[in-house]
Amino acid sequence: xxxxxxxxxxxxxxxxxxxxxxxxxxxxxxxxxxxxxxxxxxxxxxxxxxxxxxxxxxxxxxxxxxxxxxxxxxxxxxxxxxxxxxxxxxxxxxxxxxxxxxxxxxxxxxxxxxxxxxxxxxxxxxxxxxxxxxxxxxxxxxxxxxxxxxxxxxxxxxxxxxxxxxxxxxxxxxxxxxxxxxxxxxxxxxxxxxxxxxxxxxxxxxxxxxxxxxxxxxxxxxxxxxxxxxxxxxxxxxxxxxxxxxxxxxxxxxxxxxxxxxxxxxxxxxxxxxxxxxxxxxxxxxxxxxxxxxxxxxxxxxxxxxxxxxxxxxxxxxxxxxxxxxxxxxxxxxxxxxxxxxxxxxxxxxxxxxxxxxxxxxxxxxxxxxxxxxxxxxxxxxxxxxxxxxxxxxxxxxx
Amino acid sequence: xxxxxxxxxxxxxxxxxxxxxxxxxxxxxxxxxxxxxxxxxxxxxxxxxxxxxxxxxxxxxxxxxxxxxxxxxxxxxxxxxxxxxxxxxxxxxxxxxxxxxxxxxxxxxxxxxxxxxxxxxxxxxxxxxxxxxxxxxxxxxxxxxxxxxxxxxxxxxxxxxxxxxxxxxxxxxxxxxxxxxxxxxxxxxxxxxxxxxxxxxxxxxxxxxxxxxxxxxxxxxxxxx
Numbered sequence: 001x002x003x004x005x006x007x008x009x010x011x012x013x014x015x016x017x018x019x020x021x022x023x024x025x026x027x028x029x030x031x032x033x034x035x036x037x038x039x040x041x042x043x044x045x046x047x048x049x050x051x052x053x054x055x056x057x058x059x060x061x062x063x064x065x066x067x068x069x070x071x072x073x074x075x076x077x078x079x080x081x082x083x084x085x086x087x088x089x090x091x092x093x094x095x096x097x098x099x100x101x102x103x104x105x106x107x108x109x110x111x112x113x114x115x116x117x118x119x120x121x122x123x124x125x126x127x128x129x130x131x132x133x134x135x136x137x138x139x140x141x142x143x144x145x146x147x148x149x150x151x152x153x154x155x156x157x158x159x160x161x162x163x164x165x166x167x168x169x170x171x172x173x174x175x176x177x178x179x180x181x182x183x184x185x186x187x188x189x190x191x192x193x194x195x196x197x198x199x200x201x202x203x204x205x206x207x208x209x210x211x212x213x214x215x216x217x218x219x220x221x222x223x224x225x226x227x228x229x230x231x232x233x234x235x236x237x238x239x240x241x242x243x244x245x246x247x248x249x250x251x252x253x254x255x256x257x258x259x260x261x262x263x264x265x266x267x268x269x270x271x272x273x274x275x276x277x278x279x280x281x282x283x284x285x286x287x288x289x290x291x292x293x294x295x296x297x298x299x300x301x302x303x304x305x306x307x308x309x310x311x312x313x314x315x316x317x318x319x320x321x322x323x324x325x326x327x328x329x330x331x332x333x334x335x336x337x338x339x340x341x342x343x344x345x346x347x348x349x350x351x352x353x354x355x356x357x358x359x360x361x362x363x364x365x366x367x368x369x370x371x372x373x374x375x376x377x378x379x380x381x382x383x384x385x386x387x388x389x390x391x392x393x394x395x396x397x398x399x
Numbered sequence: 400x401x402x403x404x405x406x407x408x409x410x411x412x413x414x415x416x417x418x419x420x421x422x423x424x425x426x427x428x429x430x431x432x433x434x435x436x437x438x439x440x441x442x443x444x445x446x447x448x449x450x451x452x453x454x455x456x457x458x459x460x461x462x463x464x465x466x467x468x469x470x471x472x473x474x475x476x477x478x479x480x481x482x483x484x485x486x487x488x489x490x491x492x493x494x495x496x497x498x499x500x501x502x503x504x505x506x507x508x509x510x511x512x513x514x515x516x517x518x519x520x521x522x523x524x525x526x527x528x529x530x531x532x533x534x535x536x537x538x539x540x541x542x543x544x545x546x547x548x549x550x551x552x553x554x555x556x557x558x559x560x561x562x563x564x565x566x567x568x569x570x571x572x573x574x575x576x577x578x579x580x581x582x583x584x585x586x587x588x589x590x591x592x593x594x595x596x597x598x599x600x601x602x603x604x605x606x607x608x609x610x611x612x613x614x615x616x617x618x619x620x621x622x623x624x
Contacts, residue, residue: 002508002515009503304499307460308513308558309488311481392460396495 003314007321010294021290022330024283025376029334029368030341031276036364037342037356039269043262044355048191057223057234058194058252059093059242061085084217085249089242093249096241097223097234103132104218105196106209110178112202113171114162120174123158124201127209135224136196138203142166143185149208151184155199159186170202178212194254195222231255273364277371283330284375291323291383302387303395312388319387323380324373331372335365405472406433407566407597408457413466415452415620426452428620429466434566434599439592441608442601444617451570453617454601458491458568459483471565488516492559496571498551500543500558507539510557517562528557532587549580556587566597573607585610 106127143166573581
């Protein structure tokens, strides 16, 4: 492989030039791959936050037009003033989605005080029948599920921010006018959720909620779709049942929403990687320029080679090897650095690096490396072709 | 390929015209001659007489506008670029005025280069031809830039001989050497010719021509004598 050897030695004697060309490819690969890693890590982060509700269908009162019926009326309608779901509507939904579990959820935003002398804070309070807590997949980091009427669960962020432990008491309403709740358990961090965003909230019993706020209706119904059943089918079933004449409820299929979010993230990742690709194109132009310089400096040498019996394809291979060496070394170094860059960017932007070593990120790095090598080879082809097709007589006379 | 009974080179009514914008230039005008195996020939003539064109045609680097050229009885007219390249590799050894060694390769690699193109490396053969051109063995792993002009030309001769060619084409082989070194190179050529090599030297140095057995003089694209 004499041409391979010549290519290596030529790059070595032009070390600075070769290194600068590789640097361009390194930057291009890092730009593409690290952006891919960031995008994949974002998707993984969101995916984990939303995975616990990946099999849910959320039913809410329709807010887009209104059925013109009274609040909580027997007809089960909604109004633009009081957007609630009646118990009758809940029962309809429950029957329609059986055997899947339909969980009625109440919620309000309330002023409260945690501990003596502390300032008032405002947080969301959910009202959920304790029997449905396991179905909502609310895992506890401390304490037990609440069965007592005056007990509640609190989200991890709420507990941390307000220094709350199991057994702590929370005065609800201004000056505790709505009573006191005792914390029986702390809910594990859930992140964003379609159903209950519990991290900064309180989950009380439905009974306490009804009594305190005098409610006999619901803010939403969370349908937990059993394994093996299709959320889209459940969504359609509810819509057919509830929106026969007028649109009364809005139904959100969490899986479809997740898919839409993933698609959006995918588009963003592709777009950002494409911006990184511009730097790769610039690097490619630099490789092309360097290869053309290499050819023009070695015209005489090419002439000698051709005159003593070197075939065109052999001359061409020598220059392709040079481009390949630049491409492979630059791309592999770029791939390694992009993992480091992905680590730093993920740590800074997402606050976690636990999604770094994933198949998707390995693919992103692989794509960056592959693109770098392909760009180098593509930019080496024309100079190599030009070298191979030099007229041997003219090349020999070249000074 | 080729017939050992045929002349090493045969030119039949060869014309070479370079079409230029300012008008066609006839470099060789109806030239016919033969070079028999084992001959040691010099080609002389003033600048612009057509010597270089003759050399490029003999070296199969170009084709004639008309007429026929045969190498060991094989006409080159219809050969493809690939076939001509293989012909140059296997049957012709080139020796240039400026040595034209590859600066990135050491001496052994330079000499082995045409062999690598043909059949792979045989370092023993490279050492054999380097010994034949009387190059000090200590220099074999040096690069060309570390050698004197005379030593570089000996390496160039060794490179030309490595594939055991039918003919050696030499373009002013002593033109870049002092007279003493030039004489030693010509003595080496003479020695190679005595051992059976067919050698054609293009020169305008009468001292070089004196080493050869026959001189072809070119004037205005025609053979003068």
